[in-house]
Amino acid sequence: MLTATPRLEMTQLSRDYDGVRVVSDLSLTLSPGEVTCLLGPSGCGKSTTLRMAAGVEGPSAGTVNIDGERVADASFSLPPEQRSVGLMFQDFALFPHLDVARNVAFGLKGSRSEKAARVTELLDRVGLSNYGTKFPHQLSGGEQQRVALARALAPRPAIMLMDEPFSGLDNRLRDGIRDRTLDILREEGTAVLLVTHEPDEAMRMADKIALMRDGRIVQIGAPYTIYAKPVDQKAAAFFSDVNVVHGVVQDRQTETPFGLFLTPGLVDGADVEIVFRPQHCRLDFDRKDTPVHPTVEHGVPARGTVIRARFMGNQSLVELEMDHDGSLLKAVVPGVFMPPVGTPLVLSLRRDHAHVFPCATQSRVSNPWDTPKD
Template sequence: MAARNDDGMDQAITLHKDAQRTAGVTFAARLTFDDIHHHYQGKETIRGLSLTAEPGEVLCLLGPSGSGKTTLLRIAAGIEAQAAGRVVINDREVSGPSGFLPPEKRGVGLMFQDFALFPHLNVLDNVRFGLTAMAGKAASAEALVALDRVGLAHCAEKFPHALSGGEQQRVALARALAPRPSVLLMDEPFSGLDSRLKDTVRADTLAILRESRATAVVVTHDAEEAMRMADRIALLKDGRLVQVGTSDDLYRRPKDIFAAAFFSEINEFSARVSGGRVDTPLGSAAAGALADGTQVDVAVRLSDVSVRESGGAIPARIISRRFVGVVELLDLAVPGTERPVRARIRADILSPGIREVTIAVEPKDILVFEKTQENPYIGVN
């Protein structure tokens, strides 16, 4: 078998045990995108984006399809070149006016969305494939260290078709980590896994990333996934950076209605500032520094709409009621708007068959944003 090349698996295992005793962690690097521009078929796909992944952090690039996430990852890897701007790893420009460093010299690992395992190679040889700078036995030993790190050393002689989806994902991660890259780039690494497996594999991957201490940049379109994994999240739309910060920052202090909608389902209203306040069908809120007469977008999360049988400030009628386990989803008719107001409430707090209810929203939960010419809300989530 392919795993027994280079004087046999026994020698590799012996070297692997020695390597385990001496294996160090990765030296994490700082990855900087400086005013990146990119065009594809005459269309501007990245528009002056600047962003830094700090050493050892997990940074998630989050956004809808077409926002530029994967393009940015490919530019960092050296697979694609930007039209303008610089990519800097630590203090070294790897792509920009000063020149272009090929992918293999950047110290960057790339993990593809479909894992891209070679079906004709066993697991050990798949992981060993990227260790071209090492001699055969040493490469096998290093590959076994990487497999050990992901808990799959016992699968070294198996072939990819004999592994589960989660195991294939971990083999791909081992292959990306085997050369000990200072920056690891991951393009939607969990999208091919079923929902039951995803949580476990994601938690295991995050633990491995913490252990390896590499800087990791992870592309995802799933806000919850980004919140579970990231030290910081960079939210992208149409090739621009909308907002960057911790999950707490982006959820509690969204910059605009697009950011608010990306992290939770919302009810959306348009309004105008009057007397320093904004009036909506769900209550009144302070307008902050916005001047009277300013047109605003208003968002109220479904979970912030409190529905009671009585005692709420606003009368409402239940149009539809869907039970989805621990919660119920309601569509409500409310005075002052022709569009149904949606709510997410804990299941069974309302009596069966009830139609007439009341609702209440705390003023602090009414999010107010100055309206821009382009309304960025696209109904994501």
């Protein structure tokens, strides 16, 4: 069975600055019409990776291929204008001395009538049909963003590279403009590589998320997979608040105040973290005369005392000081739930949404072929 050639393929890509490696051994492929988000904190190498894909910078090692053709390696780098890539940045970079029509036409090849037809088509698609004679300073931020999109799409690039393009927009406009932008890009069959540090934006836009940390991709997959099956505690915490309960492995399981958790891949004595999100918790009032019993779904409840409760609009966030070790754990409750400070509650968690990881300071993973010693 034949497989389609990736639109963009980066293989074992690295980039050094003054002897410091900022992108390390990165491999990533994009297919036509696919939106891939490079997601991670500031300084993790996202924008550097995008610049290498664009041809603004060359790699120190590794290769970049576009539609199966080599465009960069450690010895050469094809310039951006020869790569069939569109570029969109957070400042839009429109030419202030050119009107909208001439901004969109900039870089187009062909006859005057062909250019005019393409400009008219794109301004209509981005909802700016009557804006051709306006100048950038006469436009709102959302309108400037749409002009920038039209200009980037005008040459029909195979790949669109976007570096935080929506970060300067008002929150009320952002969702609608993002959705319309993606619709147009998918209609064009353009492969999209989007850089963002906002998990919500990546979850909303991406077909595939590549989670970066310290210059490396630590996990890649569909948004649901990245969220629901994080590779480690830091990956889980990047998408939302998490609760962490510590334990020690004994007989391939770990005892916690919330019951036993199976830890078959770790040796006895290994330190582990049980990680779960506040929205996967359940709170009950502490009724000493009718205790809350363990269930298969929620395990064993543990007692704590309310230290803070806040209403967040459509849900409430309750923070507890736990009796067993004084740690602070959070629970999210739908609607309004504002128990007074000092109220005793019992907290339980969805065991099927809990994750067990070795502590970051050690990873004593056992060999399944080890034989027990006498």
